[in-house]
Amino acid sequence: MVLGFKLHCSSELSERLTNVVTAAELERISAITKKSSDIRTHVLEATSMFNGPRRIVNTGNFYTSCLLLESLRTIGLYGRGTVRSSSKYFPRYAMLTDNDARERGCMRQEVCIDKHIVAASWVDGSIVNVISNADDSGTATVYRRIKQERVRFEAPKCVSEYNAAMQGVDRHDQLRGRFSLADGHSFKK
Numbered sequence: 001m002v003l004g005f006k007l008h009c010s011s012e013l014s015e016r017l018t019n020v021v022t023a024a025e026l027e028r029i030s031a032i033t034k035k036s037s038d039i040r041t042h043v044l045e046a047t048s049m050f051n052g053p054r055r056i057v058n059t060g061n062f063y064t065s066c067l068l069l070e071s072l073r074t075i076g077l078y079g080r081g082t083v084r085s086s087s088k089y090f091p092r093y094a095m096l097t098d099n100d101a102r103e104r105g106c107m108r109q110e111v112c113i114d115k116h117i118v119a120a121s122w123v124d125g126s127i128v129n130v131i132s133n134a135d136d137s138g139t140a141t142v143y144r145r146i147k148q149e150r151v152r153f154e155a156p157k158c159v160s161e162y163n164a165a166m167q168g169v170d171r172h173d174q175l176r177g178r179f180s181l182a183d184g185h186s187f188k189k
Contacts, residue, residue: 043059060081091110
């Protein structure tokens, strides 16, 4: 059964999780999400069944924030995701600007030791901002095809791990957009 997102979000937490989790689990989720924004609440609610060590939640820039990573950590999960450059709580000193970004492969990383969060900014055609509490501040090798050649670049480890986890999702979104039958376009021979 498919629920419309607006219909699902307008209902109360207890209505959505009736007969899905126990009453004690519902109270625990309610306590965690009480002070959260709506977006963080929905992510925490969706991941509540995945409690356990070594679970990593990968999110896109619509959902990711430093506060979400802190909230996930309180329930025993880790997270990583891209962040918009206008994000309220992303550390500005860790962010590359258009003036700083000279060429592909340029990067800047910062670590918040208290919160166990790595913030990285890397140039890959455009500037990519990633935060993670699942990765260390090391670097990894990534390969990019430029024209006909495969070129090697150093990237923050959180960027390479995010790309490995989200590659199939991005490809699926591209194919859905390209071959959507709902957009009113027709295919020509």
